Amino acid sequence: MKDPIASLVLAAHLALLSSISFGGFPTVLPDVRNLVTANGWVTDQEFANFFAISQVVPGPNMILMMSFVGLKVGGIPGAITSAFATFGPPCLMYYTSYRLWDRFRDRPWQQMVRRGLAPLTIGLVVAGGYVMARAADTSWQRALVTAAAIGVMLGTRLNPLWILAAGGILGGLGLLTPGE
Amino acid sequence: MTQTVEARRVEERVALTALFFGFLKVSLLGFGGGLVWARRIVVDQQRWLDDQEFAEILTLCQFMPGPNIVGITLCSGSKLRGPLGAVSAVAGFILIPWTVGLAFGSFCLQYAHLPILQNILGGLSSAAAGLMIATGIRLLMPHRSRQTALVFAVLAFTGMVVAKLPLLVVLFGLAPVSIAIAGIASPRAR
Numbered sequence: 001m002k003d004p005i006a007s008l009v010l011a012a013h014l015a016l017l018s019s020i021s022f023g024g025f026p027t028v029l030p031d032v033r034n035l036v037t038a039n040g041w042v043t044d045q046e047f048a049n050f051f052a053i054s055q056v057v058p059g060p061n062m063i064l065m066m067s068f069v070g071l072k073v074g075g076i077p078g079a080i081t082s083a084f085a086t087f088g089p090p091c092l093m094y095y096t097s098y099r100l101w102d103r104f105r106d107r108p109w110q111q112m113v114r115r116g117l118a119p120l121t122i123g124l125v126v127a128g129g130y131v132m133a134r135a136a137d138t139s140w141q142r143a144l145v146t147a148a149a150i151g152v153m154l155g156t157r158l159n160p161l162w163i164l165a166a167g168g169i170l171g172g173l174g175l176l177t178p179g180e
Numbered sequence: 181m182t183q184t185v186e187a188r189r190v191e192e193r194v195a196l197t198a199l200f201f202g203f204l205k206v207s208l209l210g211f212g213g214g215l216v217w218a219r220r221i222v223v224d225q226q227r228w229l230d231d232q233e234f235a236e237i238l239t240l241c242q243f244m245p246g247p248n249i250v251g252i253t254l255c256s257g258s259k260l261r262g263p264l265g266a267v268s269a270v271a272g273f274i275l276i277p278w279t280v281g282l283a284f285g286s287f288c289l290q291y292a293h294l295p296i297l298q299n300i301l302g303g304l305s306s307a308a309a310g311l312m313i314a315t316g317i318r319l320l321m322p323h324r325s326r327q328t329a330l331v332f333a334v335l336a337f338t339g340m341v342v343a344k345l346p347l348l349v350v351l352f353g354l355a356p357v358s359i360a361i362a363g364i365a366s367p368r369a370r
Contacts, residue, residue, distance in 0.1 A: 021245045030340050031347040049292050052305035053285045059207045059277025067282055090246020091254055098255045101240050116359030119329040122319045123336025129312030130341055136305035149310025164307050171303020
């Protein structure tokens with residue numbers, strides 16, 4: 001299980017994905033899930049657990065989630081390489097592009113690119129959420145929680161923490177368990 | 181009070197440790213809505229940047245790949261204190277929360293097989309998935325009047341979920357077409 005080659009493959013893949021994760025890391029979650037489950041490193045259930053835990057801990061959620069994957073694949077070194085692969089490449093890109101930003105601020109092509117990329121980004125964010133919902137919603141009650149979370153998030157200004165807590169409490173009370 | 185942020189910045193440089201702890205606070209408070217806290221601390225509380233500077237950084241970060249909130253942290257640090265500022269801010273944002281989160285998370289995951297924890301985690305991930313979908317829908321709202329934007333959002337979603345294509349194929353297959361159409365459409369719209 002603690003396979004250094006697997007850790008490197010994972011880190012290389014994460015570095016590539018983080019470099020193209022327009023709209024944030026959630027957009028590449030489906031791809032990460034395919035890689036790790038296809039290789040048998042992490043089960044669907046574990047992947048969903050990593051997602052849930054990283055959402056309730058404050059701080060850099062997606063970096064942490066990828067570190068749990070790395071931890072499973074290659075122990076502590078795996079966790080550290082996964083973390084760096086997740087935030088390192090984008091940081092370099094942020095830094096260089098921030099310096100170029102002023103020079104190209106008002107160019108029309110920049111607005112064009114932004115307008116063209118925005119809808120793709122959004123479609124990918126929703127796809128990421130949908131894939132996680134498909135993995136997590138093993139019963140109709142859980143699907144209902146997902147639907148309610150969407151509704152409350154869109155319809156109110158409630159702190160999302162309360163929505164997460166409600167999901168956790170309903171689950172803890174055993175109200176969301178799939179029928180045997 | 182009449183002093184601008186720019187003028188204040190020339191007089192007193194923000195300490196690197198202040199950046200570290202400022203963004204540590206953003207990180208620790210930012211359950212779910214990191215952006216809210218980033219603006220509150222950077223603009224309202226510390227007055228490191230004004231609203232316009234912050235908005236500009238946000239736009240750039242949304243347009244770039246990677247975790248946007250890390251980008252906001254890095255760019256703010258870089259604007260205030262150059263490369264060292266960027267490193268201090270990002271270190272503050274990641275170092276301590278990552279270590280604590282990994283330790284706490286691993287501890288919880290050891291008991292993940294227990295039915296009660298399994299149920300709690302299940303409920304949490306259902307809710308979290310809903311929040312993510314809602315965030316996507318929120319992002320779509322400013323674009324709802326552009327039909328081509330909606331078409332490309334649906335195409336990207338379908339490519340990932342229905343056709344199960346790799347992200348690279350979806351992104352680089354659709355991006356050139358989407359950008360070209362945005363380019364053709366924008367002069368007429370304005």
